[in-house]
Amino acid sequence: MVIPSILLKFMFPSPSSWFVTAMMAVNLLALMDAGYMEIKGKNMRYSKFLNAGVAKKQEMKLSSRNGMLLFYTPAFLVGLASFFVFPLQDLRFVSLASALTIHFFKRVLEVLFLHKYSGSMALESAIIITMSYTSSTATMIYAQFLSRDVSEPMVDLKYIGIGLFVIGTIGNFYHHCLLANLRKKGDKEYKIPRGGLFDLVICPHYMFEILANVGILSISQTLYAFAFTLGTIFYLTGRSYGTRKWYLSKFGDKFPKDVKALIPYVF
Template sequence: MAISLFLFTSTPSLFINAMSIFNLLALITSGYMEMIGKNKQYAKFCDNDTGSNKPKAKEKLKLPSRIGMLVFYTPSFLVGLVSFAVFPHQDPRFVMVISILTIHFFKRILEVLFVHKFSGYMMLNVSITIGLSYGVSIATMIYAQYLSQESSEPAFDLKYVGLGMFLIGISGNFYHHYILSSLRNKADREYKIPKGGLFHFVICPHYMFEIVEFVGVSCICQTGFSFCFTLGTVFLLMGRSYATRKWYVSKFGGRFGKDVKALIPYLF
C-alpha cells in the first residue's frame, strides 16, 4: 500500500488503534461543535458573567483563566518529561518525538505565564477535561512511537522535513501570540481587531501555524496515531477559527475586514 511508504506499519495494539479512531472522531466532532457555536467555554467565548446574584456553588466551578490554561498544558508537559525517564536509550526519532512534544507544551506554559493577557474565568470541568485529554493523547502518541520501533522504517524518512515544519510552526505560532498579547495592556480588558503579521489575511494565523507545527509532528512520528491526531486537530482548528471570525464580525461589524478569512488566506 502507498501509505506504507510514509507510515510505520500499524501496530497490533488494540488500544492504539482504538485511540486513533476515538481521537479523530472526537476532534472532528469538537470542530463541528465549535463551528455551530456549541462549545464556547474558553477564552473570549467563555461566559465571564460572575454577577453577585449567582449561586456561590457555581462560583467554585470557575478558575481564573490563567490557571485554567495552565491546567490545559501542564499534564502533557509532565508526560513528556516523564517519558525521558520511562523510555531511556531510544533511537534518534523517538528522542526527537518526545523532545518536540515536551517543547511544544513547555512553550505553551511559558506563554500562559509571561505572554498572554487574561481576563475573566474558565470553567473548572472544562479545564480538567481538556488537560486530561491532551495528556492522554500525548502519552498515547509516545507509546505508539515506542511500539513502532518493532516495525521497519517507512520508505521515505520524513523526520527532518517534519523538524523543519515544526520549527516554522512553533515560531509562527509564538509570533502571532505575541502580537495578540501586545494589543492590550494590563488594565485593558477590551478585545481589539488584531493587526500585523498575517492577521491582514486571516483572523487566526496562530492556528494556521499550529497546524503546520502538528503536520511537522506527524512527519517526525510517521505513525497512524499521529496522523489521525493531526487530521483531527485540523478539523478542530478549522471549526474554532470559523467561530472566532464569526465572533469578531458580530462584535465589530463593518470595522472587521470582510476579506480577512478565518484560517487559510483567500480560501477559508
C-alpha cells in the same frame, strides 16, 4: 485496521495494541465532533467564547490563567518523563518526544509570562481539555515506542518534520506575541488583531499550530499521529471559523471582510 496502500509508504504499520487503536478512534472522533460544534456555534467553554451563544448556568470556574496552566502542564510532564521511561531510543523517538515536550513547555511559558487574561473558564471544560492533551501526548509517545521493532517507512519525513515543527512553533509564538501586545496592562477590551498574518487571516496562530502538528506527524509517521493531526486540523478549522464569526458579531462593519479565518485568500 486496514491501511490504504499509499499510506504504507509514509507510515509505520499499525501496532498490535488495542489501547493505541482505541485511543486513535476516540481522539479522532472527539476532535472532529469538537470542530463541528465550533462551526455550529456550540463552543468549548473557555476564553472569549465562555458566554458566546450559550445559556448561563451555575458551575465551577477557574481563572483563565490557572485553567490554561492546567491544560498544558501535565502533557509537558508526560513528554519530559518519556526520556526516563523510555531511555536510549533512536533519533526519531527522541525527536518526537523533544518536539512534544518543547511544544507544551512553550505553552506553559506563554501562560506564565505572555498571555493576558480577562475572564474565567468552566472547570469541566478545563478538565476535558487537560485529559485530551495529556492522553494524546502519552499515546503518541507510546505508539512511537511500539514502532521501534518494525521496518521504517519507505519515505523518511522526520527531517522535514523537524523543519516544519520549528517554523510552526516560531510562527505561532510570534502571533501570540502580537495578540498579547494588543492590550495594555489592565485593559480587558478585545481589539481586532493587526500585524503579521493577521491582516490576511484572523487565526494565523492556529495556522502555524497546524503546521507544527504536521511537523510532529512527519517526525512520528505513525498512524496514531496521523489520526490525531487530522482531528486537530478539523478542530482548529472549526475554531477559526467560530473565531471569525465572533469578531464579526462583536465589531460588525469595523471588521475587514477580506480577512479570512485560517487560510489566506481561501478560507
